[in-house]
Amino acid sequence: MVNNKLKLVKSATAFVIGxxxxxxxxxxxxxxxxxxxxxxxxKVSNGKLVYKSTGKVVKGYKTYNKALxxxxxxxxxxxxxxxxxxxxxxxxxxxxxxxxxxxAFTGVTNxxxxxxxxxxxxxxxxxxxxxxxxxxxxxNxxxxxxxxxxxxLYKGVYYxxxxxxxxxxxxxxxxxxxxxxxxxxxxxxxxxxxxxxxxxxxxxxxxxxxxALNKGLxxxxxxxxxxxxxxxxxxxxxxxxxxxxxGIEVGAKVKAVEAINGTTxxxxxxxxxxxxxxxxxxVVTIEGAPLSAGKLSEDGKTLxxxxxxxxxxxxxxxxxxxxxxxxxxxVSTEKFVSKITFEDKVxxxxxxxxxxxxxxxxxxxxxxxxxxVKAGVLVKVDGDYVAVTSFTGxxxxxxxxxxxxxAGKAHTLEVINAEDTAGNKVVSISANFTVSxxxxxxxxxxSAGANDKEILVTFSKAMNVAKVAGITVKDEALAxxxxxxxxxxxxxxxxxxxxxxxxxxxxxxxxxxxxxxxPKDMEDxxxxxxxxxxxKVTLTKDAVKPVATxxxxxxDKDGKVESIEINFSEGLKAGxxxxxxxxxxAASSIVNANGVLDTDTFKNFKxxxxxxxxKKVVFKAATAETISGQYAISFKSDLxxxxxxxxxxxxxxxxxxxxxxxxxxxxxxxxxxxxxxNVITVTFPEAVKGGAVAGSATDLANYTxxxxxxxxxxxxxxxxxxKVATITLPAESIAKDDKASVFTAANIKNIAGTxxxxxxxxxxxxxxxxxPVVQSAKILDNKTIELTYSEALALTGADxxxxxxxxxxxxxxxxxxxxxxxxxxxxxxxKLVLKIAxxxxxxxxxxxxxxxxxxxxxxxxxxxTNKDKATADETVNYKxxxxxxxxxxxxxxxxxxxxxxxxxxxxxxxxxxxxxIDGAAADGNTFTVKTVKAVxxxxxxxxxxxxxxxxxxxxxxxxxxxxxxxxxGAKNEHKKAVKVTVSK
Numbered sequence: 013m014v015n016n017k018l019k020l021v022k023s024a025t026a027f028v029i030g031x032x033x034x035x036x037x038x039x040x041x042x043x044x045x046x047x048x049x050x051x052x053x054x055k056v057s058n059g060k061l062v063y064k065s066t067g068k069v070v071k072g073y074k075t076y077n078k079a080l081x082x083x084x085x086x087x088x089x090x091x092x093x094x095x096x097x098x099x100x101x102x103x104x105x106x107x108x109x110x111x112x113x114x115x116a117f118t119g120v121t122n123x124x125x126x127x128x129x130x131x132x133x134x135x136x137x138x139x140x141x142x143x144x145x146x147x148x149x150x151x152n153x154x155x156x157x158x159x160x161x162x163x164x165l166y167k168g169v170y171y172x173x174x175x176x177x178x179x180x181x182x183x184x185x186x187x188x189x190x191x192x193x194x195x196x197x198x199x200x201x202x203x204x205x206x207x208x209x210x211x212x213x214x215x216x217x218x219x220x221x222x223x224a225l226n227k228g229l230x231x232x233x234x235x236x237x238x239x240x241x242x243x244x245x246x247x248x249x250x251x252x253x254x255x256x257x258x259g260i261e262v263g264a265k266v267k268a269v270e271a272i273n274g275t276t277x278x279x280x281x282x283x284x285x286x287x288x289x290x291x292x293x294x295v296v297t298i299e300g301a302p303l304s305a306g307k308l309s310e311d312g313k314t315l316x317x318x319x320x321x322x323x324x325x326x327x328x329x330x331x332x333x334x335x336x337x338x339x340x341x342x343v344s345t346e347k348f349v350s351k352i353t354f355e356d357k358v359x360x361x362x363x364x365x366x367x368x369x370x371x372x373x374x375x376x377x378x379x380x381x382x383x384x385v386k387a388g389v390l391v392k393v394d395g396d397y398v399a400v401t402s403f404t405g406x407x408x409x410x411x412x413x414x415x416x417x418x419a420g421k422a423h424t425l426e427v428i429n430a431e432d433t434a435g436n437k438v439v440s441i442s443a444n445f446t447v448s449x450x451x452x453x454x455x456x457x458x459s460a461g462a463n464d465k466e467i468l469v470t471f472s473k474a475m476n477v478a479k480v481a482g483i484t485v486k487d488e489a490l491a492x493x494x495x496x497x498x499x500x501x502x503x504x505x506x507x508x509x510x511x512x513x514x515x516x517x518x519x520x521x522x523x524x525x526x527x528x529x530x531p532k533d534m535e536d537x538x539x540x541x542x543x544x545x546x547x548k549v550t551l552t553k554d555a556v557k558p559v560a561t562x563x564x565x566x567x568d569k570d571g572k573v574e575s576i577e578i579n580f581s582e583g584l585k586a587g588x589x590x591x592x593x594x595x596x597x598a599a600s601s602i603v604n605a606n607g608v609l610d611t612d613t614f615k616n617f618k619x620x621x622x623x624x625x626x627k628k629v630v631f632k633a634a635t636a637e638t639i640s641g642q643y644a645i646s647f648k649s650d651l652x653x654x655x656x657x658x659x660x661x662x663x664x665x666x667x668x669x670x671x672x673x674x675x676x677x678x679x680x681x682x683x684x685x686x687x688x689x690n691v692i693t694v695t696f697p698e699a700v701k702g703g704a705v706a707g708s709a710t711d712l713a714n715y716t717x718x719x720x721x722x723x724x725x726x727x728x729x730x731x732x733x734x735k736v737a738t739i740t741l742p743a744e745s746i747a748k749d750d751k752a753s754v755f756t757a758a759n760i761k762n763i764a765g766t767x768x769x770x771x772x773x774x775x776x777x778x779x780x781x782x783x784p785v786v787q788s789a790k791i792l793d794n795k796t797i798e799l800t801y802s803e804a805l806a807l808t809g810a811d812x813x814x815x816x817x818x819x820x821x822x823x824x825x826x827x828x829x830x831x832x833x834x835x836x837x838x839x840x841x842x843k844l845v846l847k848i849a850x851x852x853x854x855x856x857x858x859x860x861x862x863x864x865x866x867x868x869x870x871x872x873x874x875x876x877t878n879k880d881k882a883t884a885d886e887t888v889n890y891k892x893x894x895x896x897x898x899x900x901x902x903x904x905x906x907x908x909x910x911x912x913x914x915x916x917x918x919x920x921x922x923x924x925x926x927x928x929i930d931g932a933a934a935d936g937n938t939f940t941v942k943t944v945k946a947v948x949x950x951x952x953x954x955x956x957x958x959x960x961x962x963x964x965x966x967x968x969x970x971x972x973x974x975x976x977x978x979x980x981g982a983k984n985e986h987k988k989a990v991k992v993t994v995s996k
């Protein structure tokens with residue numbers, strides 16, 4: 013079959029060739045004809061393709077024997093975008109184009125990138141080429157190395173995966189590719205320029221120590237930092253409280269005073285204060301709010317006080333007197349004076365509801381309110397009224413009894429008519445709650461107590477004190493031991509109880525082991541009952557004498573000594589030191605700092621009652637006394653006795669007690685500061701410096717008023733003895749009446765320069781002396797101007813003509829006092845309305861146009877035209893008369909002929925109005941024509957108005973008697989010579 017196909021091809025070829033010969037042309041020039049290798053029509057002769065029959069070169073593009081010929085020669089070049097070399101499809105470069113197997117190549121060969129045969133720029137298989145070569149460098153902000161996006165330095169810029177990056181490269185920090193300059197935080201570390209920071213530096217308000225944020229307290233450039241932030245709190249450093257404000261270390265002081273509800277005031281301190289000193293009555297006072305003695309928090313930094321009446325004060329003076337610090341009785345807080353404004357406008361709310369049971373039903377519940385409420389409040393639980401335990405006055409807790417609430421289920425509580433002390437009343441507030449179950453049996457432990465005969469029983473939860481009883485003690489032979497009644501330990505929240513063994517137990521032994529028998533049925537607060545149990549406790553004979561562990565000097569707010577406290581290592585026996593024992597009786601000797609025996613300084617200090625368990629002895633003076641310097645006090649042996657069975661008495665001991673240097677040695681106190689008519693008189697106990705020297709009492713910088721430095725223009729003079737400074741406040745310095753403006757004096761020295769005034773803070777009465785000032789003016793109408801002042805106004809009268817000067821253009825509008833009326837704008841106390849009241853107003857007379865009308869019996873025969881041309885006021889009666897066969901128009905009143913023949917003339921002019929007579933006129937017709945001339949109108953006018961076509965200004969004046977003043981007690985008159993342009 014193959015042979016048959018070959019025959020067919022040969023026959024077809026022979027036919028074509030034959031046809032070409034017959035027509036005289038082999039093929040069109042440029043055609044591409046293929047010849048079989050065994051073709052008999054062509055052959056290669058001398059390297060050229062020719063026809064066998066003629067020997068002529070075959071023209072055009074011919075393929076013979078798998079080679080392409082052009083005009084008989086093997087082609088080297090392009091044909092149909094294909095590259096041939098010696099007639100064969102070739103690989104290589106031709107005319108700067110690279111071909112592969114004849115086609116323009118796209119791809120990489122010999123490390124060169126071609127696109128359509130040209131060396132190309134671009135990305136090929138993730139490699140970037142430029143002019144055919146894998147590129148090293150930066151293009152379009154991308155770094156390539158050998159065509160790949162690379163990481164590393166290039167011309168000093170750091171790249172990561174081709175992009176300028178931020179990071180560490182060879183231990184140096186680069187930011188956006190460049191070496192870092194200045195301070196930068198990278199991955200929580202601080203770099204200075206390109207390397208880790210060394211030393212202390214503040215960056216973005218945070219302190220760094222080397223490369224990390226600072227830890228702990230440290231001082232840097234005059235400011236303290238705690239951790240990384242500027243120190244602005246109280247910190248305990250090595251056991252010592254240190255307080256700071258904005259990086260500056262400060263002494264003990266009040267941080268804030270605030271009313272937290274209608275009857276409760278909270279005072280916070282920056283350091284812990286002494287409990288006894290803080291809880292004295294009148295340590296804190298608020299003008300207009302009677303406060304009880306305060307209650308100090310456990311940390312000693314918050315003092316809570318209550319008022320017997322609702323607190324409602326405005327700019328009331330609050331004073332917190334100096335209070336001893338807990339850490340050092342010789343250091344007290346600064347006296348605090350400030351202002352407080354408070355009015356409780358918030359009704360009570362429910363903070364929490366607690367209901368517990370040890371079974372399935374709760375019988376009681378406790379409601380914690382946001383503030384104390386008055387008695388009489390009602391409560392519903394699940395829709396039913398329940399009993400509220402009665403209380404007197406107010407309470408912020410409501411105790412509910414007689415309940416029957418199922419545990420584990422949600423219940424709804426409603427408080428009705430809850431009213432606080434300020435009168436804020438809420439009709440109904442609700443809360444949802446669930447009864448919790450505590451069925452755990454109370455457990456207990458026992459331990460040795462405060463002395464060698466005391467046993468301490470500690471329960472796992474708060475107990476019903478009345479049910480803790482029947483505890484017995486047995487010795488090693490299980491014989492009964494006599495004990496005192498069980499007593500709850502104060503402050504233990506009913507979890508600890510003490511028992512004292514009354515039998516002698518250490519006669520033959522120094523250590524005893526006892527069995528404490530705890531009976532069943534002792535109950536916790538919920539009624540959970542104890543089970544029988546026996547616990548062992550060992551008591552050891554106390555053979556150690558009570559040892560003095562320190563002293564404390566208690567001073568009042570003025571620095572005078574109130575008492576001397578001697579602390580001991582253990583609780584003392586009741587009456588261990590007889591009451592009213594003097595210090596001189598308790599001591600064998602008292603020697604002052606000069607080595608002189610003292611017999612008088614402490615004669616008024618006597619011991620107070622010592623109760624069982626007290627750990628200190630207090631010597632107190634009836635009246636606080638001024639004591640300074642150091643005294644060596646040698647206390648006698650056997651001064652006090654402990655509570656041990658075999659009582660131990662204290663050994664002799666010595667204390668050199670430092671009462672301080674005495675403020676009079678380096679300080680003195682301002683005697684008084686009073687104010688009258690904005691003149692403050694400060695009285696000193698001794699002569700003080702004056703003039704332009706340090707510590708001068710005439711230096712404005714040494715005083716403040718209302719929390720601000722004294723204003724420029726204030727004058728200060730001293731009397732001849734230099735003990736009284738008179739401070740005269742300048743005009744325009746007090747913007748508002750203040751009967752309790754905070755006044756301070758400091759840094760003032762006595763005339764010898766040996767003492768400095770103790771920082772003085774008090775309040776003085778100052779009066780508003782700032783005049784109200786016109787700020788703007790505007791026209792309301794042609795008789796009224798509205799002025800806006802800098803503050804609220806009051807008027808002594810309405811006649812203000814002498815208080816202002818009004819200028820229109822260049823002309824002054826002359827007005828008497830009564831011709832300009834003033835009033836304060838309703839609802840805008842700082843706006844004044846001025847109304848001109850000069851002369852009499854005239855009403856508007858409207859203009860009247862000319863007109864005419866026709867009337868009468870036969871008015872229809874007359875027509876009027878040009879009625880608006882009437883020139884006079886006139887009324888004419890007309891009649892038509894038949895005179896000898898002719899109709900004529902006559903004046904009916906005078907019989908004068910107006911028109912002799914109506915057949916020939918039908919019009920007549922009356923004062924510019926044309927009267928036309930109709931052809932239907934007949935003898936006896938009558939009519940009347942009335943003309944009215946035009947009258948010019950007169951507009952309404954005021955005798956005196958503002959000329960709104962001109963620029964208007966107004967200037968303040970001060971008349972003989974004040975008219976325009978502020979609302980202060982001083983009635984400051986408005987500032988004169990203030991000129992403003994009136995807007996329209």
